[in-house]
Amino acid sequence: MGDTVNIFVRSIFIDNMIFAYFLGMCSYIAVSKSVKVSAGLGVAVVFMLLITVPVNYLLNRYVLSSGALAWVSADLEGVDLSFLSFIVFIAVIASIVQIVEMVVERFAPALYSSLGIFLPLIAVNCAILGGSLFMQERGYQTLGEAAAFGLGSGVGWLLAIVGIAAIREKLAYSNVPAPLRGLGITFIITGLMGIAFMGFMGVKL
């Protein structure tokens, strides 16, 4: 249990998707102009990571990784399908995005109208695929750990995008050198936020 909590906290603050690995930067930069919109996208990312990482964990554990097919029959023990993981993961993500979009549209029209435009964008958000790939690379041991990692990474991403959006809203009133405006200053501020987040390094529960 302690491990799971530790993974959760670590993935929010220390291994933050944005500040430590730059994942999901494209939408992070493009959408972070207002707090409201970026919170919507952030929630969508949390949601998708929470679903896709455990699903891909199960696929990785029972289908893709070396010797994973042993539960089907003993003959398949030597099979290693891990080279297929990229295409399987992205297919899972793209189809889950589709399913979630349909389910949300059917059962929660209010949520759909606020998340709606972001859901298709998310299929090609590096943070989502990155979550699954990190899960595979770091070899989380249980479904709970994978879910905690997914949730934590999502929350970390949400935190980062809401933070930068709040700063950018204020930034509109400050006197930034003209060529630095927009993209340049956003990167530099993200870097400074990253340095601040490095203060969490070494925190353990």
Next chain:
Amino acid sequence: MEKEPLFSAKNLKLLTDPLARVNPVTALVLGVCSALAVTVKLEPAVVMAISVTAVVAVSNVIMSALRSTIPNRIRIIVQLVVVSLLVILVDQILRAFAYSVSKQLSVFVGLIITNCIVMGRIEAFALGNKPLPAFIDGIGNGLGYGIILVTVSFFRELLGSGTLWGYRIIPSSFYVANGGVYENNGLVILPPMALILLGIIIWIQNYKNGRYS
């Protein structure tokens, strides 16, 4: 239609425009995700740049060749399949011939699939143009991405480790440990500095191009 030469002015423009003026990373904000994580050292950055260039160029050609046969509704799925197949190829090639670099790049090879440059160029260019211009456009954008990667990693490796491509540039006798006065800048190695360096590159580029309000 008249057959146009390989390096007509139009094709040349396709190749050179993404290098500086409409650079995919700094002007269009595409593919930043992976651009920064692999820039601690020069070598993985160059390998990454070559991989992305190959994937963009080839996927552009394939999608451009298929563009009239794919129904519009399912084109994203088709693009994802084509791109992820190419990325699997790149990943397997790297594992076979450059294992240590492939270990350093870790998940970022896989993330080429969701690199917005690849999808962006397919959507914006390959689906509306012939295979040859699409190929040139892919090469140009891959190189434009590569230039940023190489510039950032050049500074990060030089200032952070005192080496370039693993070779020592700043003599070891300069270091404090050996009785000199020099210390590596540890901050440059850390992730946030990549963002700040990129911010500065964008600043200089905007200033030079006069593209600011």
